[in-house]
Amino acid sequence: MRVNPFQIATVKRGDSVYFNIPVRNQGYDPITIKPVNHSQGDIRFNDEYPITIKPHEERNLSVTLFTGDLYKFYKGRISFYSNEDRSEKAFNLKDYENLVYKQDDKISIQYEGQLIFENLPSITFDSFVLSKFISRGETCIFDFGFVHDGDVPLLIRYAKTSSSCLVASWPKEPILPSERANIGVKYDSKRVGPINKSITVLTNVSSRPIVLRVKRLVKMKM
Numbered sequence: 001m002r003v004n005p006f007q008i009a010t011v012k013r014g015d016s017v018y019f020n021i022p023v024r025n026q027g028y029d030p031i032t033i034k035p036v037n038h039s040q041g042d043i044r045f046n047d048e049y050p051i052t053i054k055p056h057e058e059r060n061l062s063v064t065l066f067t068g069d070l071y072k073f074y075k076g077r078i079s080f081y082s083n084e085d086r087s088e089k090a091f092n093l094k095d096y097e098n099l100v101y102k103q104d105d106k107i108s109i110q111y112e113g114q115l116i117f118e119n120l121p122s123i124t125f126d127s128f129v130l131s132k133f134i135s136r137g138e139t140c141i142f143d144f145g146f147v148h149d150g151d152v153p154l155l156i157r158y159a160k161t162s163s164s165c166l167v168a169s170w171p172k173e174p175i176l177p178s179e180r181a182n183i184g185v186k187y188d189s190k191r192v193g194p195i196n197k198s199i200t201v202l203t204n205v206s207s208r209p210i211v212l213r214v215k216r217l218v219k220m221k222m
Helices: none
Strands: 016-024 031-035 043-045 051-053 058-066 073-082 100-103 106-116 129-135 139-147 156-161 166-169 180-188 193-203 210-219
Touching: 051 058, 129 139, 139 210, 156 166, 156 180, 166 193, 180 193, 180 210
Parallel strands: 129 210
Antiparallel strands: 016 058, 031 051, 031 073, 043 058, 073 106, 100 106, 139 180, 156 193, 166 180, 193 210
């Protein structure tokens, strides 16, 4: 099966985006696909599933994306079940490029885009994931830098950590348009091994939180 790249148009926040995902069956047997879950975040599927694609046939999967609760730059995946033969002889990985993630009988197709914000706050992080190496017992600070690229003041309502070993700090005052700031995360290591923790950030941009993640390998002191 081949999934052709598709581009989502830049639209105003609150608009609905209708787009098609072209899927072509390059094999010699029919392929049946259906969504893993008919409710996948802001995505609505417009077709009746399951869909069977004949050999060498191409179908467009019709999808609607609701943008009312998305951030300016957004990214997600749409997941489908498929009975496609996943052996190395059955498909060419180059056909998928970086658009598709395959696991067992599931295919996840990545989509991303940008919204136009008018008279609204907006926040864009330099990175959602930060990684470091640290010795056991050492204190480390992760700084998640961001810019306010909206039109009205931005508020960071809270930043909650997934573990008591993390302490988050953030600006308590409104952040003006074009200003840069950061969310700091302090970590005190007490055990050796890999660390993978999250920080949930809520702003006045959207009711949907932003998830930041810190990763590190804690080593014994030499």
